[in-house]
Amino acid sequence: MRKAGQPYPFDELQRPLIMAHRGDPVHAPENTLPAFESAILRGADALEADVHWTRDGVIVVIHDEVVDRVSDGHGRVRDMSWSELRRLDFGYRFTLDGRTFPYRGRGIRMLTLRELLTRFPEARFNIDIKPKDPPSLAQFVREVVECRAERRVFAASFHHKVLNRLRRIYPQLATGASPCEAMAALARLHAGVGLGRVKYKALQVPPRVRGIPWLTERWLERAHRAGLAVHVWTVNDPADMERLFDLGVDGIVTDDPGQGVAVRARWAARQPREGGRTKWIS
Template sequence: MRTDGARRVRILAHRGASLEAPQNTLPAFHLAVRQGADAIETDVHWTKDREIVICHDHRIDAVSDGRGEIAEMTYEELLRYDFGYWFTADGGRTYPYRGRGVRILTLREALRAFPSIHFNIDLKPKRPHVGLFLRALEEEDALARVTLASFHHRTLAEARARCPRLRTSASPQEVARVLAMVRAGWRPRAGVKPSYQALQVPYRRYGLTVVTRRFVEAAHQMGVEVDVWTVDDPAEMLALVRQGVDGIVTNSPQILQKLLLELEQ
């Protein structure tokens, strides 16, 4: 049962294999890679002493046995806490990662631990230290394997201006513009390239279907890839593969990997 495009759909592990290990930690990232992930989707914040650390929320309460704002804590202070403390895969019956030494990761540690893996990195703060982020990528020789994402257009614009080589996703405003034009029947002009390389969008939003074949075709005519988040249902994964998307962000890389392997038979 071979489906066109099945081989080229990338698996982007959402915070690692986050259904089976503590999100945004080394165990989750290692598991995602073992399950076939092509890229790790993750998030960064800055500590009080300006270390770039990996965490989705601006507070550590939900993912560790500590409490507080990352921006108000030093990196050394964050190392005191157990970032596997709250993970449970069975509704709270067991907490298999408690006391196993799972600590907060720095961006540099993650890049070094997975030198052949692409990272899709969301800069979470409204006013991040873009220069420090770019310096870290350059010093770790990682510019070529990072896609920068942000919900803040200004952040993306600054990063593009500072480092035109860096691959970025579209901002929400840029995505909205493409959606509006596609729905109005617009077709991209040949040779006109946008400032971003990927449209990273949800499959559906507010009851509306975002990703359609027309949307994917328009993106490809612009020379832009389409990555869809966050999809864990095999039926939705299959529908997206058939529409020709380039990547699927998922909490369960092994489910998507199994589907893609079946489609290649």
């Protein structure tokens, strides 16, 4: 589907991909080592994670710009040093029932990007760069390369300027479309107009707009003809997963990767086989 010679970390993996959103936040504190370990154990194909920079320039794995929701601390990541963040309990607020906190006091600490990439040397990653103006994208690239992960990392961001700068610094790194690039692609593909040459490898889109499912089989076919993968976020309902698999998406991002793997297995068992294997395996 993609042009020869273009790096894409998810080649050779079965599709549709199950991409673990912040690890496995249904069963463990999001963006922590237990969450990523759980996602791998439950069969996720790729790990989705988010990064910010500390005050002293360490790239750390966290979704929010503040630590309040996921730890026993308070404040913005960019205002705190790495040593300050390491003292916080990132299992403190995780609960399954609203009453008990099974990871509280168990030494769950924040991860650095380096720790994440080296802890899972075979894993594929979708790394979402969260800041609008990161202190150093060159540092991000350097750490990815030094961890020998440049062919295992797919970079994403909601900020167009961030992705453009990243592409200029290291064009070999695969990136997703920014929101403005995605919107332009959506309109052109719906109109049946070609995209021409683009700088991204995948469109990562929500399954609904204003509550209405908008993805169609024809639109997906056009995206695929343009050489693009389509990943859909964040999908947690089994019926939605199956509907998207039927349409032909290349992957879903989910909070419950174990459920996603199970739904995909049931769905795949019903698919026709071509050449001795199910047609959705790449």
